[in-house]
Amino acid sequence: MTKQQAPVAKNEYYDVTFTDLTHDGLGVAKVDGFPLFVKHALPGERAKVKVIKVKKGYGYGRLMELYEPSPDRVEPPCPVYRQCGGCQLQHLSYEGQLKAKEKQVKEVLARIGKLEGVTVHPVIGMKNPWRYRNKAQVPVGEREGGLVAGFYKERSHEIIDMDACLIQQEANDVVVQTVKRIAERYGIPPYDEATHKGVLRHIVARYGTATGEVMVVLVTRTERLPHEQEIVRAIVRDIPNVKSIVQNVNPERTNVIFGAKTRVLWGSEFITDRIGDIQFAISARSFYQVNPEQTKVLYDKALEYAELTGSETVMDAYCGIGTISLFLARKAKHVYGVEIVPEAIEDAKRNAELNGIRNVTFEVGAAEDVIPRWYQEGIRADCLVVDPPRKGCDASLLETIIAMKPPRVVYVSCNPATLARDLRILEDGGYETIEVQPVDMFPHTAHVECVAKIRLR
Template sequence: MNLQVKQKIPLKIKRMGINGEGIGFFKKTLVFVPGALKGEEVLCQITAVKRNFAEARLLTIHKKSKFRMKPQCAIYEVCGGCQLMHLRYDKQLDFKLDLLRQALKKYQPAGYEDYILHPTLGMAKPEFYRAKLQFQTRQFKGKVQAGLYAQGSHRLVAIQDCLVQDKVTQEIINQVADLLTKYQIPIHDERRQLGIRTVMVRRSRKTGQVHLIFVTSRQVNLQRLLGELITMYPEIMTVALNHHKSKSSEIYGEKTEIIWGQESIRESVLGYEFDLSPRAFYQLNPEQTEVLYREAVKALDLDGSEHLIDAYCGVGTIGFAFAHQVQSVRGMDIIPEAIEDAKKNARRLGFDNTYYEAGRAEDLIPKWYAEGYRADALVVDPPRTGLDKQLLDTILRYKPAKMVYVSCNVSTLARDLVELTKAYTVEYIQSVDMFPHTARTEAVVKLTRNH
């Protein structure tokens, strides 16, 4: 490789990479350039040289893409939370479908060249869609700031006005930062001090109710802060404290206690309401969650006779979308609070054909089968790491006739399809844009068992 760090090179951008960066070739060497778009001709400066590729910084655009937009966000380039705000939105949707194609080509599950890939379903107004934020805190010149770490660093970028964050949650976190300063609450510092590390704020789109979690590495007294905050924002229903004393990079520690208000807030999807406790998982974009779940229901194509397993069920939301169309729904999740929420939600909604248990799907499915239970249909909605190897083996052993895979990571989806296509046919994949202006997308895969 002839490239050197700090070397300036001209580059034609041939395609976009999985993180939204432009990719070109310089004398057969792959070069990644964040901020560059497909079709552009640029001048860039090499920042790192690896064994099979190089990374570069965009300096000048000699030939600009006609789809390039001026980002409306003042901190877009330093924040790193969004990667595609400089690309016209309809082209972002095309890019997300291309991400899926790239992942399938890389892993090559059986028959991938012939998969039906439906156009990405986007948003009419792709702004202020994030109903939940998790901002880190730090003290800077005597003031508390809240925001996100710049990409690949522990340098905090203070965020006070985010184009993709729900406006009320942004207002609340700004106020929280001011009150942490006012009441001199200790703030966690990686080197010296213990205190508040992270603040989570989530708002229900249906009811407007809000809950907060303060993640702390030491005991703190938030009484006066909460008194003032709750007076200003009566929609705050729940405040929890999460104790996280270890040095791990995980956001939350194991113990969460509610220190003010009720157990949960109420949200709604596809016409049914459910309760969310502070630690329970729910999609970040409630508006597109309606689209995603509707597509999952359509893909499973139930006839009413099925017994359904909802793996990674969270508070039960996907399963509830199917509950009135099946004989039974069984769900599992590793977070006990989520399972408790699922049970309460099912009771309140009047479903008497649901069963929820805390634990791992790869442990519980064999246990249920040993007890005589049989599933005809399966929904999986795993985290970004995809399906656990043991769960894949379990699915291939029991082979429910119908399956829907809801994915938030096209790479692990394509990897898992290599195994799943040993027993299933991919009928189609529907891409859904849950995270506008970012390089992430979701997909709903319809699978049917091979006969």
């Protein structure tokens, strides 16, 4: 279908009925079989839409008038929801969100994975799906001479100034507002992307949900932070439970948040938090799950699927700072964790020490290189756990798993589409997918995590 043949035209209006949601939370309607994707629309709704963009096989529309709302539609409680790009589903009831995520997982497993008859359980949601994020990373800018700090407007670099984010821990809101006020008081110029001038680029807040400890990170363009001592004293005075104040220097023209250099301005280099009864040390740049309450649910399910009795050797590919490895180590004979990021492995070793867990071995490297070497050294996995990034498992790691045939594989996934693709490869290599448990780690967003239980046929 070429652009000329599309049955819709830009800036024209159409009456449509929405039939589905995309994986990123857009409503889907069809005009003569031609898909239109529309923000803030829900399945079952009838509406008038304006076409704002026409691509080769699909288009984008804007919701102009709702004739028939979905019974699952709710009023978003966040005042900046329609401008901010942080959440996609606040206009859908929480029950509706969980149903939509379950449907997404089922459809993707069938369409991409060609997996028939696999049990997909209902999504495990949160009792209170608000105020769950333990980390805020907020860009700083200037408007009418005053400092603004908030999230970017969707698909733009315009900062939406906000006092509170309803999916952030309240302690993080306090950090952002307090630091903004202190920086303004001492005339700290915000970073300007266009001119590459100014000092303060981002305010990052981290909060230990179980411990109440707070970390404040000031990301600056310059090594020198003007009024450093006064700013530190003011933060210590005004922010409850602050344990760590850190400066990170990022002098580059980039939209990456952190630079290579980090120094402690006051207090500790780390704060601590717990998931279950395992303690974690978290530094400014540590990777750590942003929703510890649901992380425990996810890892408990991974532990259940691993079926450990205490005599097993487990391998954890993509082990990060050792979160899953340490959970598994208490029920296994020995856990071997591998991760390509050297700083994460340093954190993993520190976390093992912090918890007195000795039956773990952590190594830096690519899983597809390290795991075959372990096998050559005579180490055999009774269970292999993978928790890859959004792009899924490296193809050569999947080949390694198929060649080495561990009896059980547990796949923790943050992207149902790449999970489905990888499960298909494992199925073709002699494995069977037994069941999949989705977990809602990020309420009010379109993301869903899954744990899959896989056995060698």
